[in-house]
Amino acid sequence: MGMERVLSMGERLQRLLTEAEKEAEAMIVDAERRAEEMISKAKDDAERRRTMAQRGYGIDELLNEAEEKAKKEGEKNIKDYEKKAEAVKEIPVEKMAEAVAFVLKEVLPE
Amino acid sequence: MSAKTLELETQLIERIVKKRKERLLRAEERANQILKSAEEEVERIKSESEKQILSLVGSELRAVRGRIVGSAELKGRKMVLLSRQELLSHVFEDAEKRLAQISDGKDKGTDYGEVLAKLIVETALAIGGEEFIVSANTRDLEYLKKNLNKIRNQVKDAVGVGDLKLDDEPIDVIGGVVVRNSDGTKTFHNTLEGRLVNTRGRVEAQVSKILGVI
Secondary structure (H helix, E strand, C coil), rough: CHHHHHHHHHHHHHHHHHHHHHHHHHHHHHHHHHHHHHHHHHHHHHHHHHHHHCCCCHHHHHHHHHHHHHHHHHHHHHHHHHHHHHHHHHHCHHHHHHHHHHHHHCCCCC | CCHHHHHHHEEEEEEEEHHHHHHHHHHHHHHHHHHHHHHHHHHHHHHHHHHHHHHHHHHHHHHHHHHHHHHHHHHHHHHHHHHHHHHHHHHHHHHHHHHHHHHCCCCCCCHHHHHHHHHHHHHHHHHCCCCCEECCCCCHHHHHHCCHHHHHHHHHHHHHHCCCEECCCCCCCEEEEEEEEEECEEEEEHHHHHHHHHHHHHHHHHHHHCCCCC
């Protein structure tokens, strides 16, 4: 009687294992399906954007991005030039005197 | 139920539960791996697509950059150029003030009478001929009247022949002379202002070099 009970339980437990196996397979199949959907959607999106870009549409974001980047680069360049312009104004007195003396030498007859 | 049967049951249950857990865990890990690979593939597709789009619209993007950065570059260069021109103007303004001091005899290092004579000789040589009429400002005319013979001789020495006359009508200059020949066909402006203007056009680059702003 005891052994029969154990065997009966064994069958039920085996069913449990079989169900777990099905559940595991379903889990993997679901993941594969989702993965396929993700990749398929990404491919469709990429193709759609590429086609639009070929026709000159949908590139506003890229253009805006390029414009913003260029503006920042331009502002940096202007700041660099401002520094150069300021440096030009800060000439030592001796250099100025040397330049004036050179001009006078050139203006006056030898 | 005997104790042995109960123990067998317990062992069986524990083993099956463990197996179930392991199987489900493996499946979950595999599923996660599949999704992770898919996410990586999606990123690769997106990145590749962006590259292709950038290559397609590259010329437009370059044009946008060129317009904005080019304009800033132009503005910046103009700024530096203006600054450099201001500095050069400052130098030539200072030089003009110094020339005024020299012509007023306030510069001890320069004999302005000598400068004036050299300017007249230089002009006579340039014009050529035998007779020269010299115009100058009031102060310089006074000096020239007093030293006419001396300067006349200097001109003769340089040109060979030549008579020098003074125009009584003064001209408005800081110094130097305007000389014309007797029939008025040739006039040479050898004023200090004129020489300064000519010099500026000729030596700006050298002055910039001295100032270190090239």
